[in-house]
Amino acid sequence: GEDVEQSLFLSVREGDSSVINCTYTDSSSTYLYWYKQEPGAGLQLLTYIFSNMDMKQDQRLTVLLNKKDKHLSLRIADTQTGDSAIYFCAEKRRGGGNKLTFGTGTQLKVEL
Amino acid sequence: GAVVSQHPSWVICKSGTSVKIECRSLDFQATTMFWYRQFPKQSLMLMATSNEGSKATYEQGVEKDKFLINHASLTLSTLTVTSAHPEDSSFYICSASTLAGGPPNLNTGELFFGEGSRLTVL
Numbered sequence: 207g208e209d210v211e212q213s214l215f216l217s218v219r220e221g222d223s224s225v226i227n228c229t230y231t232d233s234s235s236t237y238l239y240w241y242k243q244e245p246g247a248g249l250q251l252l253t254y255i256f257s258n259m260d261m262k263q264d265q266r267l268t269v270l271l272n273k274k275d276k277h278l279s280l281r282i283a284d285t286q287t288g289d290s291a292i293y294f295c296a297e298k299r300r301g302g303g304n305k306l307t308f309g310t311g312t313q314l315k316v317e318l
Numbered sequence: 319g320a321v322v323s324q325h326p327s328w329v330i331c332k333s334g335t336s337v338k339i340e341c342r343s344l345d346f347q348a349t350t351m352f353w354y355r356q357f358p359k360q361s362l363m364l365m366a367t368s369n370e371g372s373k374a375t376y377e378q379g380v381e382k383d384k385f386l387i388n389h390a391s392l393t394l395s396t397l398t399v400t401s402a403h404p405e406d407s408s409f410y411i412c413s414a415s416t417l418a419g420g421p422p423n424l425n426t427g428e429l430f431f432g433e434g435s436r437l438t439v440l
Contacts, residue, residue, distance in 0.1 A: 248431035
């Protein structure tokens with residue numbers, strides 16, 4: 207996970223937008239993913255983006271990819287208390303088969 | 319669809335015993351399963367990749383004799399922690415993907431994760 211970095215913690219108020227950032231180092235990434243993990247649970251795939259795209263929107267979620275800077279972000283609009291969880295970005299690298307390299311994870315806390 | 323189930327969800331065992339964790343794909347055939355280990359407040363560490371009918375491929379630093387992985391069928395992979403010690407206590411998560419068309423789609427690398435199994439070794 208040391209090749210994929212995220213901020214450890216983010217706190218936002220309910221109704222605000224959350225932006226979770228991720229930086230990676232490998233330029234051979236083919237797909238990049240965002241997963242959500244609630245306490246004591248497995249990972250839930252939220253969305254993914256192909257590396258030749260720069261934006262993808264899916265309801266409240268917007269993914270931005272800056273391939274030049276190797277920067278990925280996840281924006282959650284109208285953040286709700288149910289969005290409180292740990293968010294992991296992950297990358298799939300060319301030649302790496304189906305192995306995913308996960309980021310360090312960002313804990314999102316949504317306050318009333 | 320695309321449900322992956324792990325069992326048990328939580329196990330406590332004595333040091334020196336072996337523990338088996340099962341990972342099942344409930345509604346699809348999983349040609350590839352991955353086993354991860356997650357320490358508290360840390361990311362997932364890939365332990366091994368398991369392909370149905372063949373030996374697992376272990377990541378560097380993971381002891382294959384310590385963590386036995388079997389993927390005998392297209393819907394079941396097992397991880398056995400042999401002679402467990404307190405330092406083996408962790409959250410173990412499996413994920414699965416398939417070569418068949420439709421989700422989960424191997425080409426996108428979309429993986430479906432189990433709920434995780436928490437192992438506590440006393």
